[in-house]
Amino acid sequence: MLFEIVTTGSMLGVLGASYYKKNNLNSDHDKIIKIADNCGLYTKEEKIRLYRRRYNKEKKFTEYVYKIPLGLELEDFQDKYGKFKDGLNNRSVRKINLKDFKELKLDKTILKQIQNIINNREPVNKEIEMEYDGMLIFRVFDEGLTKDLPYTKEMLDNCKGWEIPLGVTYKEFVKHNFEKMQILVVAGQTRYGKTVFLKNVITSLINNQPDNLKLTLIDLKGGLAFSRYLNCKQVNTVAKNSKETLEALEAIHTEMVKRQEHFLSKGWEDIGEAGWTERHFVIVDEGAEINGFEKKDQADRALYLLGEIARMGAGIGYRLIFATQYPTADVFPRQVKANTSAALCFRLKNATQSMVVLDTKGAESLPVGLKGRAIYQTDCDRLVQTPLIKNGFIDGIIKPHIVMKPRSESSEPQNSKEDTKAGEYTTEFKEI
Numbered sequence: 506m507l508f509e510i511v512t513t514g515s516m517l518g519v520l521g522a523s524y525y526k527k528n529n530l531n532s533d534h535d536k537i538i539k540i541a542d543n544c545g546l547y548t549k550e551e552k553i554r555l556y557r558r559r560y561n562k563e564k565k566f567t568e569y570v571y572k573i574p575l576g577l578e579l580e581d582f583q584d585k586y587g588k589f590k591d592g593l594n595n596r597s598v599r600k601i602n603l604k605d606f607k608e609l610k611l612d613k614t615i616l617k618q619i620q621n622i623i624n625n626r627e628p629v630n631k632e633i634e635m636e637y638d639g640m641l642i643f644r645v646f647d648e649g650l651t652k653d654l655p656y657t658k659e660m661l662d663n664c665k666g667w668e669i670p671l672g673v674t675y676k677e678f679v680k681h682n683f684e685k686m687q688i689l690v691v692a693g694q695t696r697y698g699k700t701v702f703l704k705n706v707i708t709s710l711i712n713n714q715p716d717n718l719k720l721t722l723i724d725l726k727g728g729l730a731f732s733r734y735l736n737c738k739q740v741n742t743v744a745k746n747s748k749e750t751l752e753a754l755e756a757i758h759t760e761m762v763k764r765q766e767h768f769l770s771k772g773w774e775d776i777g778e779a780g781w782t783e784r785h786f787v788i789v790d791e792g793a794e795i796n797g798f799e800k801k802d803q804a805d806r807a808l809y810l811l812g813e814i815a816r817m818g819a820g821i822g823y824r825l826i827f828a829t830q831y832p833t834a835d836v837f838p839r840q841v842k843a844n845t846s847a848a849l850c851f852r853l854k855n856a857t858q859s860m861v862v863l864d865t866k867g868a869e870s871l872p873v874g875l876k877g878r879a880i881y882q883t884d885c886d887r888l889v890q891t892p893l894i895k896n897g898f899i900d901g902i903i904k905p906h907i908v909m910k911p912r913s914e915s916s917e918p919q920n921s922k923e924d925t926k927a928g929e930y931t932t933e934f935k936e937i
C-alpha cells in the first residue's frame with residue numbers, strides 16, 4: 506500500500522514538475538514579450554522576436570535570446586529591470602515537493618495529505634539578468650537570492666589564503682579576499698548582521714591562517730560580542746573603551762612606523778616582497794562610538810590613528826575592518842574612506858547614509874527585516890545574502906586555538922615587553 510502511494514505520488518510529482526517547467530517556460534517568454542510591449546520597447550515596424558531558448562540545468566536558468574528592433578539598445582531594457590522582474594514574479598505557482606511524499610502519515614487523512622501536496626503553491630522568486638551580444642540575452646533564474654544561508658564547513662574549506670566566505674548572490678558563492686582588498690567598511694542599521702559577519706571573518710581567518718593571523722579587536726559595544734575569542738592565541742588585544750582603544754592603536758602605530766623604516770632599510774616595496782606571512786587585522790565594531798569618547802582630543806587621536814592604519818598599513822601587512830551603524834561623514838576617518846576598496850552595507854536608515862558608505866543610494870531600499878541581506882561593493886555592486894554563523898559552530902572551530910592567557914585589566918598587547926610603557930611595544934623583525 507505504502508509502495509503504491511509513494512510510487513503514484515512520485516509519478517504525480519514528476520508529471521507535476523514537468524508540467525510546471527513546460528508552462529513556466531512558455532509563460533515567462535509570453536510575459537517578457539508583454540512587458541516589453543507595455544513598456545514601449547518596440548518600434549513602428551518591429552517587436553522583439555524570440556530567436557532561441559535554452560534551459561541550463563546545472564545553473565538553473567532559462568536563457569531567452571531575442572532579436573531587438575533597430576533603434577533600441579540594451580540600456581532601454583535594463584532601465585525596465587524592475588518591471589520585468591516584478592512581472593515575472595507576480596504569481597505563486599503549484600510546486601510539488603517530492604520529499605513531502607516520504608513524510609506521508611498512514612492514517613485516514615492520507616488523501617487529504619496527498620491533495621495538500623499536489624495543491625501546494627509557493628510564491629515565485631526569480632532573478633533576471635540581461636546582456637547584449639548582437640542579440641538581447643535574457644536569463645531567467647529559477648530561484649532568486651535565498652533569504653537564509655547557514656554558514657557551513659564546506660564554505661570555509663572553499664576559502665584559500667586570506668579569503669573568507671562573504672555570502673551568495675542569486676547565482677554564485679562570493680568570497681572576500683583580504684590580500685586584494687585590505688580595508689573593508691561594514692555598515693548597517695542595528696540587528697541586520699554586522700556583528701555576525703565580523704564573527705564570520707574572525708572565525709574563518711583563525712581556522713585558515715592560525716599561525717599567520719594577529720588580531721586587534723576594538724569592541725566599543727562593551728566587549729561581549731568578541732569575548733569568546735579573548736583567549737585565542739591569534740588575539741593580541743580586545744579593547745573595550747577609549748583608554749584601551751587608544752593604547753592599542755598607539756602601539757600599532759609605533760609598530761607600523763618601525764616596520765616601515767625596516768622595509769625602507771631593506772629596500773622592500775611591500776609585505777609580499779618582504780616574504781612575511783603575518784597579517785595584523787584591526788577590527789573596529791561600532792566605529793561611531795569613537796566620536797563619543799569623553800575627551801575630544803582622544804576621539805581625534807583615535808580617528809587619526811585609524812586613518813594612518815588605512816593610509817600606511819595595507820602595504821606592510823595591516824588590515825582594517827571598520828563597522829558602524831551610524832555612517833555619517835564625521836564618523837569615518839577621512840583616510841579610511843579614501844583608502845577603502847570594499848564595503849559591505851546592510852540596510853541603512855536613509856539614502857544619505859547609503860551615499861556616505863557606497864557613494865550611491867540603495868542601502869535604504871534593502872528589504873525591511875531581512876537579516877543578512879546586503880550590498881557588497883568592490884569594483885561593482887552585488888546584492889548578497891551573508892552566512893549566518895552560529896556560536897556553537899564558532900566554538901568548535903576556535904577550540905584548538907584557545908590558550909590560557911594571564912588575565913589583565915589592561916589591554917596591552919600580549920607580545921609587549923614588561924618594561925615598555927603603555928602604548929609601546931617592541932616588535933622583533935624576523936626575516937624568512
Ligand SMILES: Nc1ncnc2c1ncn2[C@@H]1O[C@H](COP(=O)(O)OP(=O)(O)OP(=O)(O)O)[C@@H](O)[C@H]1O
Binds near residue numbers: 694876877893
Ligand atoms: N546573515 C544572517 N542571516 C540570518 N540572520 C542573521 C544574519 N546575521 C544576523 N542575523 C540575525 O540577526 C541578529 C542580529 O545580528 P547582529 O548581532 O550581527 O546585528 P548587528 O548589525 O551587529 O546589530 P547591532 O548593531 O545592534 O550590534 C542575530 O542574532 C541573528 O539572529
